[in-house]
Amino acid sequence: MINLNKNIYYAVFGNPINHSKSPKIHNFFLKKYDLNEKYIRICASKKFFLTEILSFFKNGGKGANITLPFKEKVYSICTNLTKRAKISGSINTLKKNYIGEIIGDNTDGIGLLTDLKFKNLINKNDNILILGAGGAARGIIYPLLKFGCNIYITNRTIKKAQILSKKFRKFGYIKCLKLHQLNKNKFQIIINATSAGISNNSPLVIPSDIFNKKIICYDMFYGNTDTFFMKFCKKLGATRVYNGIGMLVNQAAHSFFLWTNIFPNIKNILDILKN
Incomplete structure (x- = not known):
């Protein structure tokens, strides 16, 4: 109780x-x-x-x-x-x-999309790789497909990724990839939707050659310092690396609106969290 x-x-x-x-x-x-x-x-x-x-x-x-x-x-x-x-x-x-x-x-998906758009990180027809096929991944796929992106999803247990791919394919282009297939594709954005952002373990054993200076790496999770995923991406050459604070604040704003019918201005709280 x-x-x-x-x-x-x-x-x-x-x-x-x-x-x-x-x-x-x-x-x-x-x-x-x-x-x-x-x-x-x-x-x-x-x-x-x-x-x-x-x-x-x-x-x-x-x-x-x-x-x-x-x-x-x-x-x-x-x-x-x-x-x-x-x-x-x-x-x-x-x-x-x-x-x-x-x-x-x-409100996760709309929160993520709002943050990506605010930071000018996303365009229609971008190829987005999502790491993970649990609840966090489920929440973000539909808004990204609706925006016009192509989604690729991989997971340690590939069957879970296949289930999600089948579930969402009526909303846009989504494809399940095994880990060894990742280096055959070009991605503009990689999103970590695994709980490794909290447990501080490597999200998945992903090929190093999919990383470059232009690729955008976004961890849905966050910490007071760089998450393990962020450090992992930077080590492999990525320079455009972000945590999920912006997503968190934007999804919170949508939750707050559902509860109170007030859509809050997020600028001040973003400044507070950044400092």
Whole structure:
């Protein structure tokens, strides 16, 4: 049972969760718009996560963000889903509405695309390689396809990548590649959607010759210093390397809008996080 203190109505659930900057972002938004509410981190039990998230809403919670490893597991408790949540099959945002229904959404993809566009890193018809085929990858594929990019996906367990490729092919060009096939293709962007951004292990054994000075390497995860993936890319010659802070802030803005019907200005919080 999760007992909430006064004014705590929002939270991020994950395991691990101590690295999360979501409380800093959302508490900044809540204060900026004079909402007397708070947002906290909750390290959820991998075994009892669904019970804990339901307890959170039963005890006054209004909205939640979901991160690894629960983005696919939370699907079963939702009363209704947004279009992008239905398509992705992965959820990172929940809202309890005025009649007690739990609405599931996914703001990861739109957050990533917004950040890539803001930084002028993406163009239509770009070839994008996605590393990983879990919940993080599921959330970003549809917006990238809709924008007009060609998606290539690889994973340590290739069957999972094949399942995603089949699921999304009606929305645009997407192809599953085995690791040894990567050096036969030219990519403009490589996106790390594996949890290696947190665990600090090599994302996958990928061929070094797909890296060059022009390629854009984007880690969906982030840290106070370069992630292992970022260091890995720089070591192989990439110079245009980014972490997921911009994506995090933009997806948070879309989550905040779902909960409050206010779309926040993100400039100040981006400056705070960068400093």
